[in-house]
Amino acid sequence: MLTTPLFALHQExxxxxxxxxxxxxPVQYPQGLMAEHxxxxRSAGLFDVSHMGQLLLRGPQAALALESLMPVDVQGLGLHRQRYGLLLNDEGGxxxxxxxxxxxxxxxxxxNGACKQADIAHIRTRIGQRCEVVPLPERALLALQGPKAVQALARLLPHVxxxxxxxxxxxxxxxxxxxxxxxxxTGEDGFEISVPAAGAQALARALLAQPEVAPVGLGARNSLRLEAGLCLYGNDIDTxxxxxxxxxxxxxxxVRRSGGEREGGFPGASRVLAELQDPGRLPRKRVGLVALERIPVRESAVLENMDGQHIGHITSGLLSPTLDKPVALAYVQPDYAAVxxxxxxxxxxxxxxMQVTATPFVPANYYRG
Structure with a gap:
């Protein structure tokens, strides 16, 4: 079992x-999942996410190379701008x-931590001849999340x-x-901080010394992301x-869709673009669900229609601490995907x-300036 640079601090x-x-x-601390969530x-939570993979792609062809693996605009991304991406296999999974x-x-x-070795191998195999692929195992990753995260971090680093x-x-x-x-x-304002492993514990202690900040474990991280309508790899999305x-x-x-100047050119493009153009061909669709009774519904639960026919299944579900009612993400047949x-x-x-509802379940609180 591997440990992060904050293992001793978690124990303490x-x-x-x-x-x-x-x-x-750490799945939770003494205050418990509900309190951490x-x-x-309402304030700021500090998460250790050092299990996740960090890596660099270097070289003049790096953006073009990465764009050949994902259906997103890499070349057009501005300096110090961040984007969400999807690594796809040749079937579009x-x-x-x-x-x-x-x-x-x-x-x-x-x-993602569970995928990082396979991801690095995939990236090296597919584009390792076009750019340098540099894993960063010597770095830790902290997440400071919540409406008061900026106040706490700005005391240490005013320019954030x-x-x-x-x-x-x-x-x-x-x-x-x-x-x-x-x-x-989490759906909240916040920061992800890549820090050399040697400085991770000192930085975590400095953040925890701020009055707004409390340590938060994986349990609340999961409930927060579900309220935000965000996918968990392995549960809500997979190959x-x-x-x-x-x-x-x-x-x-x-720019990467049908008719765009850089249409296609990524694994599974023909299937992915065809499904985007014609949603009617989808065998299933991910939706948000809210239970109409206060009974938590967990992943793998079967979904049925009024006639008792199987029409889908739950992929993530729990009792929302913020809303105090059960929420879930699920896949259903397209005929049952309307809000x-x-x-x-x-x-x-x-x-x-349960009723199909729009996500996020809890409105996002991102800071856009």
Whole structure:
């Protein structure tokens, strides 16, 4: 079991540690998941996400090369701007979702922890001859999330206030070179901080010393991202789902779609573009659901229509701490994907009525300037 540079700090803080993506990670601290979740929504939570993969792509062809692996606009991304991307296989299925930044001299990528070795191997195999692929295992990653995150971080680094949602820059703190983006996985304003492993614990302690900040574990990270309507790789998206099925068409910029100047040219393009043009050909579609009774509905629960016919399944679900009602992400047959449609989740053999709803379940609070 691997550990992050903050392992000793987690133990000191009384975290309950669990295996996750090959690492021993904090699932919650003594205050508990509910308190950690609500604290992040109203103040600021500090997350250790050092299990995630960080890597650089370098060279004059790096943007063009990365664009050959994803259906997104890499070449047109501005300096120190960040974008969400999807690595696809040759059938248009999603190998991983990731974030990437144009830093001028390189492209900085953050990939999911459970996928990082496979992602790096895939990227090297497909484009390693066109650009340099540099993993960054010596760096940790912290996420500071919540409406008061900027107040807390600005006491240490006043210039972070210049960042807006999905932008980043280099910062220096106590001799450590940081790269900070104003982004995150909670639906709140916040920051993700790439820091050398040697400085991670000192930075985490400095942030936890701020009155707004409390440590938050993986449990609340999951409930926060679900309220924000964000996908968890392995649950809500995987190699069996395409961008259109996953309701991620918004992540494919016009320039890469049919009729765009750089249309296609990525793995599975013919299928992906055909599904975006003709949603009627989709076998299923990802939707948000809210239960009409206060009965939590978990992943893998079967969904049925009023006639008891199987029409889909839950991929993520829990009792929303913010809304105090059950919410879920699910895949359903296209005929049942319209907002307002009622379906039934089978929980211990009993049907729980649920209604298709727009996501996010909790309005986003990103800072756009």
């Amino acid at each position: 803080l009384g975290a309950r540690m669990v295996p996750f993506a090959g690492y021993s990670m 609500l604290h992040t929504r 999603i190998l991983d979702d990731l974030m990437f930044v144009n830093r001028g001299d390189d492209l900085f990528l953050i990939v 206030t210049s960042l807006v949602f999905m932008s980043g820059n280099h910062f220096d703190w106590q001799g450590h070179r940081l790269y900070i983006t104003r982004s995150g996985y 069996s789902t395409t961008p259109a099925q996953a309701s991620l068409g918004w992540a494919i910029q016009k 307002g449609t009622q379906v039934f989740a089978m929980v211990r053999g009993k049907p729980v009525p």
